[in-house]
Amino acid sequence: xxxxxxxxxxxxxxxxxxxxxxxxxxxxxxxxxxxxxxxxxxxxxxxxxxxxxxxxxxxxxxxxxxxxxxxxxxxxxxxxxxxxxxxxxxxxxxxxxxxxxxxxxxxxxxxxxxxxxxxxxxxxxxxxxxxxxxxxxxxxxxxxxxxxxxxxxxxxxxxxxxxxxxxxxxxxxxxxxxxxxxxxxxxxxxxxxxxxxxxxxxxxxxxxxxxxxxxxxxxxxxxxxxxxxxxxxxxxxxxxxxxxxxxxxxxxxxxxxxxxxxxxxxxxxxxxxxxxxxxxxxxxxxxxxxxxxxxxxxxxxxxxxxxxxxxxxxxxxxxxxxxxxxxxxxxxxxxxxxxxxxxxxxxxxxxxxxxxxxxxxxxxxxxxxxxxxxxxxxxxxxxxxxxxxxxxxxxxxxxxxxxxxxxxxxxxxxxxxxxxxxxxxxxxxxxxxxxxxxxxxxxxxxxxxxxxxxxxxxxxxxxxxxxxxxxxxxxxxxxxxxxxxxxxxxxxxxxxxxxxxxxxxxxxxx
Amino acid sequence: xxxxxxxxxxxxxxxxxxxxxxxxxxxxxxxxxxxxxxxxxxxxxxxxxxxxxxxxxxxxxxxxxxxxxxxxxxxxxxxxxxxxxxxxxxxxxxxxxxxxxxxxxxxxxxxxxxxxxxxxxxxxxxxxxxxxxxxxxxxxxxxxxxxxxxxxxxxxxxxxxxxxxxxxxxxxxxxxxxxxxxxxxxxxxxxxxxxxxxxxxxxxxxxxxxxxxxxxxxxxxxxxxxxxxxxxxxxxxxxxxxxxxxxxxxxxxxxxxxxxxxxxxxxxxxxxxxxxxxxxxxxxxxxxxxxxxxxxxxxxxxxxxxxxxxxxxxxxxxxxxxxxxxxxxxxxxxxxxxxxxxxxxxxxxxxxxxxxxxxxxxxxxxxxxxxxxxxxxxxxxxxxxxxxxxxxxx
Numbered sequence: 001x002x003x004x005x006x007x008x009x010x011x012x013x014x015x016x017x018x019x020x021x022x023x024x025x026x027x028x029x030x031x032x033x034x035x036x037x038x039x040x041x042x043x044x045x046x047x048x049x050x051x052x053x054x055x056x057x058x059x060x061x062x063x064x065x066x067x068x069x070x071x072x073x074x075x076x077x078x079x080x081x082x083x084x085x086x087x088x089x090x091x092x093x094x095x096x097x098x099x100x101x102x103x104x105x106x107x108x109x110x111x112x113x114x115x116x117x118x119x120x121x122x123x124x125x126x127x128x129x130x131x132x133x134x135x136x137x138x139x140x141x142x143x144x145x146x147x148x149x150x151x152x153x154x155x156x157x158x159x160x161x162x163x164x165x166x167x168x169x170x171x172x173x174x175x176x177x178x179x180x181x182x183x184x185x186x187x188x189x190x191x192x193x194x195x196x197x198x199x200x201x202x203x204x205x206x207x208x209x210x211x212x213x214x215x216x217x218x219x220x221x222x223x224x225x226x227x228x229x230x231x232x233x234x235x236x237x238x239x240x241x242x243x244x245x246x247x248x249x250x251x252x253x254x255x256x257x258x259x260x261x262x263x264x265x266x267x268x269x270x271x272x273x274x275x276x277x278x279x280x281x282x283x284x285x286x287x288x289x290x291x292x293x294x295x296x297x298x299x300x301x302x303x304x305x306x307x308x309x310x311x312x313x314x315x316x317x318x319x320x321x322x323x324x325x326x327x328x329x330x331x332x333x334x335x336x337x338x339x340x341x342x343x344x345x346x347x348x349x350x351x352x353x354x355x356x357x358x359x360x361x362x363x364x365x366x367x368x369x370x371x372x373x374x375x376x377x378x379x380x381x382x383x384x385x386x387x388x389x390x391x392x393x394x395x396x397x398x399x400x401x402x403x404x405x406x407x408x409x410x411x412x413x414x415x416x417x418x419x420x421x422x423x424x425x426x427x428x429x430x431x432x433x434x435x436x437x438x439x440x441x442x443x444x445x446x447x448x449x450x451x452x453x454x455x456x457x458x459x460x461x462x463x464x465x466x467x468x469x470x471x472x473x474x475x476x477x478x479x480x481x482x483x484x485x486x487x488x489x490x491x492x493x494x495x496x497x498x499x500x501x502x503x504x505x506x507x508x509x510x
Numbered sequence: 511x512x513x514x515x516x517x518x519x520x521x522x523x524x525x526x527x528x529x530x531x532x533x534x535x536x537x538x539x540x541x542x543x544x545x546x547x548x549x550x551x552x553x554x555x556x557x558x559x560x561x562x563x564x565x566x567x568x569x570x571x572x573x574x575x576x577x578x579x580x581x582x583x584x585x586x587x588x589x590x591x592x593x594x595x596x597x598x599x600x601x602x603x604x605x606x607x608x609x610x611x612x613x614x615x616x617x618x619x620x621x622x623x624x625x626x627x628x629x630x631x632x633x634x635x636x637x638x639x640x641x642x643x644x645x646x647x648x649x650x651x652x653x654x655x656x657x658x659x660x661x662x663x664x665x666x667x668x669x670x671x672x673x674x675x676x677x678x679x680x681x682x683x684x685x686x687x688x689x690x691x692x693x694x695x696x697x698x699x700x701x702x703x704x705x706x707x708x709x710x711x712x713x714x715x716x717x718x719x720x721x722x723x724x725x726x727x728x729x730x731x732x733x734x735x736x737x738x739x740x741x742x743x744x745x746x747x748x749x750x751x752x753x754x755x756x757x758x759x760x761x762x763x764x765x766x767x768x769x770x771x772x773x774x775x776x777x778x779x780x781x782x783x784x785x786x787x788x789x790x791x792x793x794x795x796x797x798x799x800x801x802x803x804x805x806x807x808x809x810x811x812x813x814x815x816x817x818x819x820x821x822x823x824x825x826x827x828x829x830x831x832x833x834x835x836x837x838x839x840x841x842x843x844x845x846x847x848x849x850x851x852x853x854x855x856x857x858x859x860x861x862x863x864x865x866x867x868x869x870x871x872x873x874x875x876x877x878x879x880x881x882x883x884x885x886x887x888x889x890x891x892x893x894x895x896x897x898x899x900x901x902x903x904x
Contacts, residue, residue, distance in 0.1 A: 014881065015878070312762065312763065331765070331767070332762065332763070332764075332765045333764075333765030333766075336765055342763070344763060349757070349759055349760070350759050350760055350763050351760065351763070352760060353753060353756050353757050353760055354756075354757070355756045355757075356752075356753075356756065360749075364760075364764045365764070365765075367746065367749060368746045368750075373746045376745050376746050376747060377744055377745055377746070378744055378745065378746060378749060
């Protein structure tokens with residue numbers, strides 16, 4: 001018999017109206033990287049939340065090292081050497097790295113033999129040692145708020161290791177990371193495997209699974225579809241199983257048909273709140289029917305560039321012209337009306353009102369004008385008509401139609417709603433910033449098709465993405481941004497992803 | 511209760527349609543029970559206490575009345591308190607819906623009352639001119655103060671809670687100074703009384719042989735509640751205010767001028783507080799005690815929150831809380847319990863109404879469990895695989 005460290009047998013978990021897990025059985029071997037693959041809402045996170053004691057299964061049983069267990073809380077799971085890195089980190093921002101790691105299991109000492117206090121010296125030393133052992137570089141005395149996301153993730157990993165976790169669960173660990181950071185994380189995971197830890201990886205990115213996982217369980221709409229041996233399965237097969245149908249990896253991109261210049265940016269400089277230039281003297285233009293993609297490592301000014309064009313940030317110097325008209329000093333609404341649509345990076349924080357219903361959110365660009373408003377009074381029947389139309393045409397899945405609260409919708413459908421709203425503006429320029437971040441293959445494929453369709457209609461598209469593959473796939477022209485400067489602008493057909501990668505790292509001549 | 515009844519109760523609490531009524535009702539019932547327990551501990555009969563609150567507010571007849579008074583006298587006095595209470599809580603709701611916490615209602619009320627009394631109250635104008643002018647001055651004074659707070663936030667990013675608390679002190683001392691210096695009544699040391707022609711209540715009106723003071727403000731307050739409701743539910747402007755309140759970043763992205771909306775919403779909030787001020791100081795009362803802020807300015811926050819920060823909710827909440835506040839004198843004299851018990855009950859009410867979200871959550875969870883149990887039972891009975899038709903969007 002195999003040595004299974006984790007067994008979850010016939011697990012069923014229901015939420016109102018939804019069967020999140022339906023008779024799912026998985027068996028994880030000691031020392032392997034076991035991937036859980038599935039679209040958003042396939043039930044991966046729910047399954048792991050039960051293993052980590054955050055939910056209890058309605059049916060089925062969990063065995064750790066062959067013994068049945070009943071977890072009432074995550075403390076029980078921790079006691080069985082299970083650790084989890086959540087998609088949204090659970091760290092105290094104004095505490096140091098070490099304080100966060102020992103929180104709850106602090107090493108104690110007694111001053112004068114009576115007064116207990118937390119022995120941070122020991123904690124700092126232990127953590128420094130631990131981080132060296134596993135190659136997870138952190139400075140134990142840094143505050144969380146001062147360190148970047150990738151380091152915060154390392155802190156979360158150390159938190160598990162400090163609690164002597166043997167089974168490590170990672171929930172979508174790469175969603176927040178840049179390509180370089182992903183490489184590094186995969187190396188860390190590999191190191192953990194070599195030191196004998198068992199790793200369960202929740203993800204919907206097949207390439208990561210290909211790179212790191214030994215076996216892979218595919219979930220589709222709450223059911224276990226198949227458990228695969230990763231090295232002997234092709235990416236295409238995995239994708240098909242995950243989405244439940246044939247996936248087209250390469251959307252058919254018709255040859256570009258450029259029209260007149262739509263957006264003309266000259267010597268654009270943008271400053272952040274600290275009066276630091278984040279976009280430096282950037283010039284480029286986009287023609288109708290052209291996808292201009294900005295490639296770059298996260299934080300090099302690409303988002304600020306998009307924000308400045310859309311009016312969310314003030315332009316410090318330079319001009320932005322839309323179809324020949326200077327729009328650089330117009331307020332946001334007038335730019336929208338002039339023909340700019342904007343799909344922002346932070347879809348939940350900027351793109352929608354999570355507390356408003358879907359119908360209101362779909363009308364955000366138009367609620368103030370006829371026919372949605374007459375003499376300042378909202379016309380709700382128009383809202384309804386419009387929402388029902390968009391929900392149908394853009395296949396937005398929502399439980400209660402236009403009255404569905406945005407908060408209760410999945411990320412992919414929230415994004416669908418935003419894209420529907422912005423495309424329906426029939427703008428001259430559409431700015432997409434990270435349009436597919438955190439979405440599953442099915443949704444990505446759909447969005448890519450929509451971007452190409454807009455281009456073919458003659459719309460100018462500005463695409464900002466951290467995913468190099470996405471840029472190579474969609475772009476007609478690529479601009480690489482590094483440290484706020486556009487280092488290179490070239491026709492996409494003249495560049496390989498290798499070239500772009502080099503420019504992204506700041507190398508001037510490839 | 512049997513499980514089935516419990517589930518029905520839970521679904522009443524958790525229903526989209528009814529929870530805005532059932533949850534506050536549950537909170538009120540729970541607070542009354544808690545207050546009863548406290549009264550029992552004090553050795554008093556809670557039923558008598560609650561009855562005397564109602565008697566004190568003119569809802570139930572007292573055993574006997576003094577010369578010229580009657581149940582209607584008490585009821586109109588109650589309405590005199592209710593009007594400013596409702597207006598003040600509407601003022602709070604106005605800003606709160608736009609994500610702003612106007613804690614300066616007390617100060618705005620005082621400033622409005624003071625200016626209206628000083629400018630119109632002694633002018634000797636006829637009632638037809640004086641009363642509308644009092645309302646106008648009150649609204650303008652409160653509105654300007656509110657707009658000033660909004661301006662400070664918009665221009666200098668000063669949080670409205672800080673600036674309004676500070677302004678409360680400034681207004682309290684500034685008006686106190688002027689009252690003492692110029693307008694003090696030599697006998698009472700309060701502000702000289704506002705003339706009857708400017709006062710927003712008709713005093714000593716005889717109705718059915720009872721001397722009553724009829725407040726103009728109550729009509730104003732009720733109308734204001736519906737206007738506020740209309741603004742938020744139906745207008746572009748209200749939609750934008752709610753948008754700013756929910757997510758200012760997305761509001762900006764949408765193209766709303768967030769700063770301007772903040773200023774306007776605080777201005778309207780201040781105007782309502784100003785109206786509360788004139789109905790209070792030039793209506794219910796006709797004088798101002800220097801250097802004292804009306805506790806009502808803060809009670810109004812409690813009322814607004816108890817009313818689920820909705821204008822219609824504010825009507826019911828202010829009716830309820832005013833019964834306790836206004837009836838406390840009579841209750842205290844008949845039962846011999848300190849009248850502060852009224853504030854205690856208000857506090858308990860607020861505490862339970864703050865738990866409203868939790869009650870709903872409990873009900874929601876109970877329903878979830880019931881669904882699970884049923885499904886499990888069904889599965890056990892039929893021993894067939896689960897139906898997963900409705901499990902599409904996991």
